[in-house]
Amino acid sequence: MQTPNPSTTADPTASRLASPFRGDPTMARLLAITIAIFVVMSLLKPGLFFTWGNFSSMAFQFPEFAILSLAMMIAMLTGGIDLSVIGLANLSAILAAFVLTAFGPDLAAGGSAFGVIALAVATALAIGAIGGLVNGLIIAVIGIPPILATLGTGLIFTGIAVVLTEGQAVLGFPAAFSVIGNGSIYGIPVPLVIFAVLAVAVAFLLNRTAFGLKLYLMGTNALASRFAGVDNTGLTVRAYLLSGTLASIAGVVLMSRANSAKADYGTSYLLLSILIAVLGGINPYGGFGKVGGLVLAVLSLQFLSSGFNMLQFSNFAKEFIWGALLLLVMVVNGLQFGRTRPRAAAREGGNP
Amino acid sequence: MRSLFSRNETLVALIIVAFCVVTAIVEPRFLTITTITDLLRNGIVIGIFAIAAMLVLVSGGIDVSFTAIAAFSMYSATKLMIALGVGDQIIVAFLVAAAIGLTLGLINAVFIGTLKLPTLIVTLGTLTAFRGFLLTFVGSQLITNVPPGMRDFARSMIFRGETPGGSFVAVPTATLFLVGAVVLTWFILNRTVLGRSIVAMGGSRESAARVGINVTAMQYFVYGYVGVLSGLAGIVHASLARVANPFDLVGLELQVIAAVVLGGARLTGGHGTITGTLLGVTLIVLINNSLIMLGIPSTWQNVVIGFLILLGTGMPAWQARRRAAASA
Amino acid sequence: GVAVAQEKLDIPTVVKISGIQWFNRMEEGVKKYAAESGHNAFQVGPAKADAQLQVQILEDMIAQKVDAITVVPFSPEALEPVLQKARDQGIKVVAHEASSIQNVDYDIEAFKNEDFGAQLMDRLAACMGEEGEYAVFVGSLTSKTHNQWVDGAIARQKEAYPKMTLVGSKNETYDDQQQAYAKAQEVMRAFPNVKGFQGSASTDVAGIGLAIEERGLEAQTCVAGTSLPSIAGQYLETDAVDAIGFWDPADAAIVMNKVAATLIEGGKIEDGANLGVPGYEAIKLDGKVIYGEAYKLVDKTNMKDFPF
Amino acid sequence: MTDLPLVKLSGISKAFAGVHALDDVSLSVGRGEIVCLAGENGSGKSTLIKILAGAQGADSGTIEIDGQARGSLHPIEAVRAGIQVIYQDFSLFPNLSVAENIAFNDQLVHGRRLVDKRRNRRIAREALARIGVDMDLDRVVETLPVADKQLVAISRALLHDARLIVMDEPTTALTEREVRALLQVIRKLQKDGVAVLFVSHKLKEIFAVCEKIVVLRNGRKVADGPAREFDLASLTYHMTGRHVTAVELPPAPGEGSAELLRVEDLGRGSQFDGVSFSLRAGEVLGITGLLGSGRTDLAKALFGLAPADRGRIVVGGRPVAITSVKDAIGLGIGYVPEDRLTEGLFLPQAIGRNVAVGILDRFAGRSGVVDRPRLSDAVEGWVRRLKVATPSTALPVQSLSGGNQQRVVLARWLAINPRILILNGPTVGVDVGSKADIHAIIADLAREGLGVIVISDDLPEVLAACHRILVMREGRIIEEVGRDSADEDTLAHRLAS
Numbered sequence A: 001m002q003t004p005n006p007s008t009t010a011d012p013t014a015s016r017l018a019s020p021f022r023g024d025p026t027m028a029r030l031l032a033i034t035i036a037i038f039v040v041m042s043l044l045k046p047g048l049f050f051t052w053g054n055f056s057s058m059a060f061q062f063p064e065f066a067i068l069s070l071a072m073m074i075a076m077l078t079g080g081i082d083l084s085v086i087g088l089a090n091l092s093a094i095l096a097a098f099v100l101t102a103f104g105p106d107l108a109a110g111g112s113a114f115g116v117i118a119l120a121v122a123t124a125l126a127i128g129a130i131g132g133l134v135n136g137l138i139i140a141v142i143g144i145p146p147i148l149a150t151l152g153t154g155l156i157f158t159g160i161a162v163v164l165t166e167g168q169a170v171l172g173f174p175a176a177f178s179v180i181g182n183g184s185i186y187g188i189p190v191p192l193v194i195f196a197v198l199a200v201a202v203a204f205l206l207n208r209t210a211f212g213l214k215l216y217l218m219g220t221n222a223l224a225s226r227f228a229g230v231d232n233t234g235l236t237v238r239a240y241l242l243s244g245t246l247a248s249i250a251g252v253v254l255m256s257r258a259n260s261a262k263a264d265y266g267t268s269y270l271l272l273s274i275l276i277a278v279l280g281g282i283n284p285y286g287g288f289g290k291v292g293g294l295v296l297a298v299l300s301l302q303f304l305s306s307g308f309n310m311l312q313f314s315n316f317a318k319e320f321i322w323g324a325l326l327l328l329v330m331v332v333n334g335l336q337f338g339r340t341r342p343r344a345a346a347r348e349g350g351n352p
Numbered sequence B: 001m002r003s004l005f006s007r008n009e010t011l012v013a014l015i016i017v018a019f020c021v022v023t024a025i026v027e028p029r030f031l032t033i034t035t036i037t038d039l040l041r042n043g044i045v046i047g048i049f050a051i052a053a054m055l056v057l058v059s060g061g062i063d064v065s066f067t068a069i070a071a072f073s074m075y076s077a078t079k080l081m082i083a084l085g086v087g088d089q090i091i092v093a094f095l096v097a098a099a100i101g102l103t104l105g106l107i108n109a110v111f112i113g114t115l116k117l118p119t120l121i122v123t124l125g126t127l128t129a130f131r132g133f134l135l136t137f138v139g140s141q142l143i144t145n146v147p148p149g150m151r152d153f154a155r156s157m158i159f160r161g162e163t164p165g166g167s168f169v170a171v172p173t174a175t176l177f178l179v180g181a182v183v184l185t186w187f188i189l190n191r192t193v194l195g196r197s198i199v200a201m202g203g204s205r206e207s208a209a210r211v212g213i214n215v216t217a218m219q220y221f222v223y224g225y226v227g228v229l230s231g232l233a234g235i236v237h238a239s240l241a242r243v244a245n246p247f248d249l250v251g252l253e254l255q256v257i258a259a260v261v262l263g264g265a266r267l268t269g270g271h272g273t274i275t276g277t278l279l280g281v282t283l284i285v286l287i288n289n290s291l292i293m294l295g296i297p298s299t300w301q302n303v304v305i306g307f308l309i310l311l312g313t314g315m316p317a318w319q320a321r322r323r324a325a326a327s328a
Numbered sequence C: 001g002v003a004v005a006q007e008k009l010d011i012p013t014v015v016k017i018s019g020i021q022w023f024n025r026m027e028e029g030v031k032k033y034a035a036e037s038g039h040n041a042f043q044v045g046p047a048k049a050d051a052q053l054q055v056q057i058l059e060d061m062i063a064q065k066v067d068a069i070t071v072v073p074f075s076p077e078a079l080e081p082v083l084q085k086a087r088d089q090g091i092k093v094v095a096h097e098a099s100s101i102q103n104v105d106y107d108i109e110a111f112k113n114e115d116f117g118a119q120l121m122d123r124l125a126a127c128m129g130e131e132g133e134y135a136v137f138v139g140s141l142t143s144k145t146h147n148q149w150v151d152g153a154i155a156r157q158k159e160a161y162p163k164m165t166l167v168g169s170k171n172e173t174y175d176d177q178q179q180a181y182a183k184a185q186e187v188m189r190a191f192p193n194v195k196g197f198q199g200s201a202s203t204d205v206a207g208i209g210l211a212i213e214e215r216g217l218e219a220q221t222c223v224a225g226t227s228l229p230s231i232a233g234q235y236l237e238t239d240a241v242d243a244i245g246f247w248d249p250a251d252a253a254i255v256m257n258k259v260a261a262t263l264i265e266g267g268k269i270e271d272g273a274n275l276g277v278p279g280y281e282a283i284k285l286d287g288k289v290i291y292g293e294a295y296k297l298v299d300k301t302n303m304k305d306f307p308f
Numbered sequence D: 001m002t003d004l005p006l007v008k009l010s011g012i013s014k015a016f017a018g019v020h021a022l023d024d025v026s027l028s029v030g031r032g033e034i035v036c037l038a039g040e041n042g043s044g045k046s047t048l049i050k051i052l053a054g055a056q057g058a059d060s061g062t063i064e065i066d067g068q069a070r071g072s073l074h075p076i077e078a079v080r081a082g083i084q085v086i087y088q089d090f091s092l093f094p095n096l097s098v099a100e101n102i103a104f105n106d107q108l109v110h111g112r113r114l115v116d117k118r119r120n121r122r123i124a125r126e127a128l129a130r131i132g133v134d135m136d137l138d139r140v141v142e143t144l145p146v147a148d149k150q151l152v153a154i155s156r157a158l159l160h161d162a163r164l165i166v167m168d169e170p171t172t173a174l175t176e177r178e179v180r181a182l183l184q185v186i187r188k189l190q191k192d193g194v195a196v197l198f199v200s201h202k203l204k205e206i207f208a209v210c211e212k213i214v215v216l217r218n219g220r221k222v223a224d225g226p227a228r229e230f231d232l233a234s235l236t237y238h239m240t241g242r243h244v245t246a247v248e249l250p251p252a253p254g255e256g257s258a259e260l261l262r263v264e265d266l267g268r269g270s271q272f273d274g275v276s277f278s279l280r281a282g283e284v285l286g287i288t289g290l291l292g293s294g295r296t297d298l299a300k301a302l303f304g305l306a307p308a309d310r311g312r313i314v315v316g317g318r319p320v321a322i323t324s325v326k327d328a329i330g331l332g333i334g335y336v337p338e339d340r341l342t343e344g345l346f347l348p349q350a351i352g353r354n355v356a357v358g359i360l361d362r363f364a365g366r367s368g369v370v371d372r373p374r375l376s377d378a379v380e381g382w383v384r385r386l387k388v389a390t391p392s393t394a395l396p397v398q399s400l401s402g403g404n405q406q407r408v409v410l411a412r413w414l415a416i417n418p419r420i421l422i423l424n425g426p427t428v429g430v431d432v433g434s435k436a437d438i439h440a441i442i443a444d445l446a447r448e449g450l451g452v453i454v455i456s457d458d459l460p461e462v463l464a465a466c467h468r469i470l471v472m473r474e475g476r477i478i479e480e481v482g483r484d485s486a487d488e489d490t491l492a493h494r495l496a497s
């Protein structure tokens, strides 16, 4: 069974049972790359890139897909993948939108916006949780490989969204709602705050809770975790439930940013979130990966993206560079992951 | 142990039959020669892709970049043909596309075989990079006046007939490419030591190296071969569609892999059969081309396709689970 | 004021997606305008058709402090907040193909979508002898314009061509010719008597045309839809496609830029004004929406006049 | 051995990321000679073998075959030179049939392009026949029980003109019967002039077949001589560098001590049936039997992995239903599985995590937030107590040798402080030193009042470590013997007959 070679995965703080990226060479490299990109762009477009305006603009842009990447990360840690995140995000958003619009009128009549918004957000989260639960059950109980299961549910979620809306956008939210996606607190974009909170929460969940630590272990070797008394089924279900919930939060941010909800929003984010996850050092075969890496990956891609738009590069060139960057990072990291996926781990549920 | 009925292939076949029966009951017109020719025609390209994807899965890897390779080779080859003014030589198109596909496939192989990087991540990177490169540096304009060679190739048929309704039914020559890919890959995989070595490598890379299989060479072969198949599939696609559109094909990869896994190939490597793959493709193509017949409104089609995919993969998976539990 | 008029204005044209025929033609217009006006007018678009990617580009444009933004929204609703942000910062915004959009100074429409759909239906009906079954295709169920065209057409058929009947629902092609082709095949299998097809995405009629050619039914069937001669040309020649309608994206781009510049220079847009672009000589102003009379209906007789 | 040796390794050194796996080791094997390679876990045996087989390159040193010096060796060259290896991990292809697994190497050696299935089957049948085994040639190897896998690996090596067969712990998964068969094969090979390089942790086997013994310790050669010059004690001393003393098992608990577990007429499917026994606090109960006798299934049933479908289980006087691992752990039952690598360990993960997995919930409390300082104190405590040889619990467990890996699994289960501990093959592939230590640990546990069930086919082990021994055959307990009332041979006889 080929597995990550000790030198790169030995985590000096793991005796304290996991930790953020102190003393992790791959993380250090990613950090260096991110900084490099930032510096280059700042030098190329000093007047534009290295400005508060641009920082804030970027800070409004990445949270929505960064949150989706968090969802993707959770699924990948189990050794699976979640192709339904964007479908679920949109479905949650649309149902939240229905709540908002349904109560829109009595808002005009001076009802409390806050109540309705809370209800809408709650609805979205509930849908996300249910969707994630469905994914989890299909994968862990029935045993469909995650890539197929979530491909299917993704189509279903999107499909339901289309059915509910006839494909059209749902509009007419209370003005207060747009704060979630477009507001700022002390000059800090609200979506950024939301992402930061979620990132910290997920990092805490993964490194400080029994759930997180078991997730890493099950992702490494599902058979061994079963023999160790870990409830793989429950753990997998909870993981996808979490993934789905995160997706729905992304959906809420997305709909507020767009001040509307629609079945086809953010479709390009699916591949992007996978790209970010692997670039961030999440092992797609499970068991390894940190939120810190994910954040760095998000930042580096955003810097490239905005920088290129300022340089008036074509967005195809941007795609090319993204792909190349991923390969570059992998090469410098050398044998980051196993040469082939851990076989024992692949035998049981929760794996692709 | 692998009795006929516990086999994934059998189950998928049964699902296909069941689906056809239902469709035929709902819409008797389903049972026409045209249905078969249409499905065949729409299965050619995805079929070739599936064979390629299956080979990679069997070898213990996974490739999501083949659609980008196909688009890249197809578009560049077409452009080149026009530039060189050899538009009437279809063979040139195939040779050039195969060569480009081979090159791109070998780029994958360098990262995977020589640098020993994980296949999913590498091909995810090349998928993005190849497409980006194609659209940035080769071009993004679609070529509607494809070279006459390609048009003639598309128009040439193995079989042509006419229905009572007075419309043509035909099986395009291009079908031979699918047949060729199937036969050749089957032969390599089951009759040559090379092929068995690939399967063995998919089963255990370490063991393969120990019995003296040159694992790196195998990977170069696999990804090169996949590159060539993809390149050819690209030209076939462009010819049949009579347009070289660099935006085409990319996006199919997951559906193709789904079809292959549906056919019993394992994402953990070492397992996968041609028969199963063809069955998987058949089911996917069937589903995608029968919903109007079933009278399902467009708005509902995604939902239905999603459910059918879950059904098609769920039954074999569930059965495997039960068998595993029994012999735990 | 005058001071402004002198300086070189930055005006991006943000399109739905880069690289495709339609927007390459539009870019020609943008370049033409840039050359004539001396302004820094340029075109940008995402690599994939996705509203959120357009929002990101717009964010970046705002961060670059451009003077005006002209935009062809993939999904108008999704752009409202970011466009509002732009306008709050004093950036002039002109849209195209988004009659319902709010946060713009003006929206340019080559025509009323419903009328355009009806026009296509008239062509289709004429070809079909005003009777028989027909099916309709949209690039995406989520595309407002496509739905408006098709709805306009269906409405027109109901009032004017009672002997025609719609079969099936709006077939979705995901703006993909292969999908249009396969769906057309299936429609012909499910409804053997279908005589007419109306397409919406520029690749729809090409896909339908291909399916019809392979069936050898060029003569018995009629196809009309939105497309460009450069895409549908080969099928117009064989009568597999009988009529296509479109407007010149280049002209639309020039109009957008002109309007944007005019606004910056403090000018006004009046009803009936002549914007100096064919099809927009006597514009109709309806609130923020500027309507032209710019659609072109083309068949194989006059397709050669439109080299794009 | 007057003429020049078949193979001669001189000054071989090999290091892995700092670890000196081999340090200036020399070794020679003569024609038809049976040489044993002994050494503790991690002493470098397998590494030396991989180098000899061309599966790994040496950092320095030379390999001579028939007097010709070779720098490094390609696997194919090694095979052409007549060197065949049975690897510790078998190195089979789980997805291929028995026949193909056996014949694969042959196809490569003869540079064949096309597959000849009939030929493969013939080769396979012959190879299996040589060790007197008959097996379904078309069965996919991953569906075979571990023992059959090992038999396939062995017969694969016996192919055609092998002149030196290297066996890296070929008997770990075999029971008495198969082992005897194998030793016969080795002697027969010798008659045919085939040399054998034999690695085993079962000293009994070593003395049974070997002419020459080479001992490695920490990658260095510490002894090298004719077998007759060694005895159990001296060999053990060379291997471990210390005097390993036999373990003192505490006296069997009397009627007084509490009954922890009672099983009545337990059965599951066709795997085992009518199993009844009881286990007292402070008692070590051995269960032995041939392959496929159902021992593992019984253990899995008691641990809730594959629940029994009939019979009664009584724990601490209360009848209980064990339908999941959770149930079992809740009842204070721990299980150290048969296959350490796939069932027991998270190889690339930190040692600390491997130990902690069982007690995360206990240290998490309701909030689910783990009290990391206290948890890692507990973990470090157990790692120290079981003397796991490692500089840091942060290192991946795959950096440990077999014996230490097994201690990690033990530590995990002791950490949940179980009342009943089931050990399935606790010393499989573990060296004498560690083995004695593990037996000592078992004895300690018994002293502390745990009930321990040891499943093993290593008869000396069950006799040394257990108070009572249950003999299983075809899923039934055919008899119970006290440790004093039985000796190895009679026990072996009862098993087989």
Ligand SMILES: Nc1ncnc2c1ncn2[C@@H]1O[C@H](COP(=O)(O)OP(=O)(O)OP(=O)(O)O)[C@@H](O)[C@H]1O
Pocket: D016, D017, D019, D020, D021, D039, D040, D041, D042, D043, D044, D045, D046, D047, D048, D088, D398, D399, D400, D401, D402, D403, D429, D431
């Ligand atoms: N691929 C590898 N990477 C890193 N270290 C390794 C590798 N292979 C072996 N080692 C180390 O080299 C040393 C010798 O390993 P080896 O497997 O030869 O021991 P062994 O004598 O076979 O032990 P055992 O009796 O448990 O099989 C051990 O410390 C082991 O951890």
Ligand SMILES: Nc1ncnc2c1ncn2[C@@H]1O[C@H](COP(=O)(O)OP(=O)(O)OP(=O)(O)O)[C@@H](O)[C@H]1O
Pocket: D145, D146, D147, D148, D173, D270, D271, D272, D289, D290, D291, D292, D293, D294, D295, D296, D297, D298, D338, D475
């Ligand atoms: N060679 C075999 N072929 C087919 N079935 C087997 C074989 N060996 C074992 N089995 C099945 O597995 C059941 C018990 O296997 P199990 O592994 O529990 O035996 P065991 O005594 O635990 O052997 P070991 O622990 O040495 O692997 C048997 O009842 C039998 O049905």
Ligand SMILES: [Mg+2]
Pocket: D045, D046, D047, D088, D168
């Ligand atoms: Mg060893």
Ligand SMILES: [Mg+2]
Pocket: D292, D296, D297, D338
């Ligand atoms: Mg067993």
